[in-house]
Amino acid sequence: MLSDKYELKQPLRLPDQVAAILMEELESGTLKPGEMLPPEMELATKFGVSRAVIREALSQLKAEGLLESQQGRGVMVVGRSGRRFFRLEDPEKFNSQSLTHLYELRAILESEAAAMAAARGSTRDVAKLGECVVAMARAVEDDTIGAVPDLDFHRGIAEASGNHHLCELMQFLNDKLLVLIQEAREHSRQNPGVPRQVQKEHEGIYRAIEARNPQKARKETLDHLRMAARRLGLEI
Amino acid sequence: MLSDKYELKQPLRLPDQVAAILMEELESGTLKPGEMLPPEMELATKFGVSRAVIREALSQLKAEGLLESQQGRGVMVVGRSGRRFFRLEDPEKFNSQSLTHLYELRAILESEAAAMAAARGSTRDVAKLGECVVAMARAVEDDTIGAVPDLDFHRGIAEASGNHHLCELMQFLNDKLLVLIQEAREHSRQNPGVPRQVQKEHEGIYRAIEARNPQKARKETLDHLRMAARRLGLEI
DNA sequence: GGAAAGCATGTTGTCAGACAAATATGAGTT
DNA sequence: AACTCATATTTGTCTGACAACATGCTTTCC
Numbered sequence: 001m002l003s004d005k006y007e008l009k010q011p012l013r014l015p016d017q018v019a020a021i022l023m024e025e026l027e028s029g030t031l032k033p034g035e036m037l038p039p040e041m042e043l044a045t046k047f048g049v050s051r052a053v054i055r056e057a058l059s060q061l062k063a064e065g066l067l068e069s070q071q072g073r074g075v076m077v078v079g080r081s082g083r084r085f086f087r088l089e090d091p092e093k094f095n096s097q098s099l100t101h102l103y104e105l106r107a108i109l110e111s112e113a114a115a116m117a118a119a120r121g122s123t124r125d126v127a128k129l130g131e132c133v134v135a136m137a138r139a140v141e142d143d144t145i146g147a148v149p150d151l152d153f154h155r156g157i158a159e160a161s162g163n164h165h166l167c168e169l170m171q172f173l174n175d176k177l178l179v180l181i182q183e184a185r186e187h188s189r190q191n192p193g194v195p196r197q198v199q200k201e202h203e204g205i206y207r208a209i210e211a212r213n214p215q216k217a218r219k220e221t222l223d224h225l226r227m228a229a230r231r232l233g234l235e236i
Numbered sequence: 237m238l239s240d241k242y243e244l245k246q247p248l249r250l251p252d253q254v255a256a257i258l259m260e261e262l263e264s265g266t267l268k269p270g271e272m273l274p275p276e277m278e279l280a281t282k283f284g285v286s287r288a289v290i291r292e293a294l295s296q297l298k299a300e301g302l303l304e305s306q307q308g309r310g311v312m313v314v315g316r317s318g319r320r321f322f323r324l325e326d327p328e329k330f331n332s333q334s335l336t337h338l339y340e341l342r343a344i345l346e347s348e349a350a351a352m353a354a355a356r357g358s359t360r361d362v363a364k365l366g367e368c369v370v371a372m373a374r375a376v377e378d379d380t381i382g383a384v385p386d387l388d389f390h391r392g393i394a395e396a397s398g399n400h401h402l403c404e405l406m407q408f409l410n411d412k413l414l415v416l417i418q419e420a421r422e423h424s425r426q427n428p429g430v431p432r433q434v435q436k437e438h439e440g441i442y443r444a445i446e447a448r449n450p451q452k453a454r455k456e457t458l459d460h461l462r463m464a465a466r467r468l469g470l471e472i
Numbered sequence: 473g474g475a476a477a478g479c480a481t482g483t484t485g486t487c488a489g490a491c492a493a494a495t496a497t498g499a500g501t502t
Numbered sequence: 503a504a505c506t507c508a509t510a511t512t513t514g515t516c517t518g519a520c521a522a523c524a525t526g527c528t529t530t531c532c
Contacts, residue, residue, distance in 0.1 A: 013485070015295055039512060050487045052288060055514090056295040059251055063296040064321075071513045072495030085300075085321030086408045088401070101399040108348045108402075163337040165324070166344075172322045249514070275483060286516045291485090307484045308523035 014049050015056035021047075022057060026066055026077065033079035037067070040075075088176060100234050106173045107225040110154065113161040113170060114205055114221040115214035121160030126210055129156045133206045140195045153202060157221075160209070194231065201227060250285050251292035257283075258293060262302055262313065269315035273303070276311075324412060336470045339461070342409045346390065347457040349397040349406060350441055351450035357396035362446055365392045369442045376431045389438060393457075396445070430467065437463060 012020075025031045037043070040058070044051045058075060061067045065084035069075040089098070117125065135149035154174060158167040201224040208216035248256070261267045273279070276294070280287045294311060297303045301320035305311040325334070353361065371385035390410060394403040437460040444452035 015485095016299070019299065041512085052291075052486070052488090055288075056292055059292040059295050060299040063252070063255065063299065069513065070495080071493060072511075074495090074512060080407075081411045081414050083408065083411060085323050086405055087321050098400070101401045104399055105401050105405070108344065112344045112348075163340055164334070165337045165341050169322055169341070171316075172319065175317045175319060178317050251514095277483085288515070288517090305484065306524080308482080308525080310483060310524095 014053045015060070018043075018047055018049065018053060018057035019060045022061060023066070026061075031077050033077050035077050037075040037077065096234070100229075102173065102177065103225075103229055103232075103234055106170070106177060107222060107229075109166060109170050109173070110157065110225060111218045111221040113158050113163075113166055114209060115218040116162065116166075117157050117160035118209040118212050118214040118217040120162055121209065122162075125156065125160035129153060129160065129206055129209060132156055133203055136202060137199055140199045143195075150202075157205075157209075198224075198228075250289045251296070254279075254283055254285065254289060254293035255296045258297060259302070262297075267313050269313050271313045273311040273313065332470070336465075338409065338413060339465055339468075339470055342406070342413060343458060343461040343465075345402060345406050345409070346393065346461060347454045349394050349399075349402055350445060350457040351454040352398065352402075353393050353396035354445040354448050354450040354453040356398055357445065358398075361392065361396035365389060365396065365442055365445060368392055369439055372438060373435055376435045379431075386438075393441075393445075434460075434464075 022031070031037070037058075038046070040051050040054045043054045047054065058067060058069065062069060062075075063084075064087075065082040066078065067075050068078050068082070088102075117129075132149045132153035136153065139149065151174070155167075155171065158170040161167065201220070204220040205217060205224060208220050258267070267273070273294075274282070276287050276290045279290045283290065294303060294305065298305060298311075299320075300323075301318040302314060303311050304314050304318070324338075353365075368385045368389035372389065375385065387410070391403075391407065394406040397403065437456070440456040441453060441460060444456050
């Protein structure tokens with residue numbers, strides 16, 4: 001039984017609850033870097049759970065790089081520099097402003113990626129982008145869902161930037177915004193004329209990259225995402 | 237002292253090994269989203285470990301959002317959109333190109349953050365930046381280490397951007413690049429004249445932000461980071 | 473015959489205890 | 503003061519057990 005001291009929610013599994021509490025103490029500074037955690041057995045009695053539960057919780061935090069354990073010594077709190085992940089707040093807690101910020105971040109990265117793609121993308125990368133544009137054009141004609149080529153197009157720009165970290169990060173953000181993006185696409189298809197407009201924007205980006213014009217590629221991408229955000233109802 | 241950090245080449249613990257193998261299978265597509273994992277007991281015999289070890293491994297992957305379990309049903313593979321973290325490859329495996337890319341990513345974000353700070357940073361934020369500049373100037377005069385105000389300055393820019401996600405992401409990247417940055421600072425102090433040059437660049441950024449000139453803030457930051465990269469020996 | 477209730481089985485969640493392995497600690501010796 | 507060694511502490515791993523929940527099948531009742 002977990003003590004009521006820690007307002008634990010029932011539905012979550014015990015290790016997750018314990019991990020959340022410890023994480024809280026880590027972020028609030030109650031547990032400072034370099035300090036040792038109490039022994040697992042002590043934590044177990046303190047939280048009123050078995051050692052197995054404690055170990056699963058610690059395992060999560062260790063995997064994230066927040067803690068470090070050594071057999072015979074104990075568990076130590078490691079500083080921020082040890083963090084292995086960039087964690088986004090839980091999507092359930094996203095409010096409108098948070099979403100706008102996320103979208104803004106994406107726009108920064110994607111416009112810069114487009115500029116880099118124009119500056120130094122391989123001809124192969126650019127050719128792949130061209131295929132995506134053609135596929136999307138066909139989707140607009142047929143009035144079908146152009147989701148796959150659309151996603152491919154945006155991923156292609158990231159890859160053409162030649163920066164692997166940037167690519168991975170954009171992939172992550174896009175995954176997070178996926179629901180939002182799909183909503184936008186659905187919304188677009190219902191408004192006649194919008195798909196054609198979107199296609200024109202995509203083609204503008206593609207032409208700028210193909211023409212090896214970084215400035216233009218950045219601007220076209222920025223404009224495109226600004227328009228897309230407006231279509232989504234986000235104030236940017 | 238210093239060897240303490242590098243001495244810890246601890247043999248991987250069993251749960252970490254199992255987690256690594258499963259992660260490999262997830263990324264390679266051997267385990268596809270929607271599929272069910274074998275029961276924990278089966279995995280245990282397959283890997284030749286106890287169920288507790290398997291559970292700790294699964295706990296890590298569940299925390300990362302790669303798996304999802306339900307009592308009585310089993311463990312399911314979740315698609316990419318479920319990922320909760322943006323994971324950077326292990327710092328030990330960083331090669332020169334990878335570092336350059338990481339630095340490039342940081343430059344993108346920081347220059348844009350500076351522009352946003354100029355465009356919409358609160359007067360409070362800007363004032364704090366001014367204090368950092370003064371503190372750094374004093375450090376240059378005294379020839380002491382200006383690490384703290386320097387970090388504060390860069391963090392201040394991120395905060396002044398008003399975008400929380402951007403701020404967190406920059407914090408994460410800076411933590412990762414911290415060793416690199418400290419190296420740069422040490423290198424700077426040994427080369428006479430460099431600290432003054434750095435200070436001049438910082439002041440340039442600050443003046444642009446204070447003057448509410450986004451374009452200039454972006455350019456000054458970009459120039460500063462480009463110079464810093466060159467001082468570090470990275471080809472940008 | 474069909475639908476609802478109950479039972480059997482499989483799976484995850486949690487607990488308890490045990491031992492091994494590595495480390496810290498302290499007493500005793502040189 | 504420094505070294506040695508036995509002891510205690512702590513993490514790493516294993517085993518077995520039971521509870522909670524889900525699924526499918528059987529039984530029962532209309």
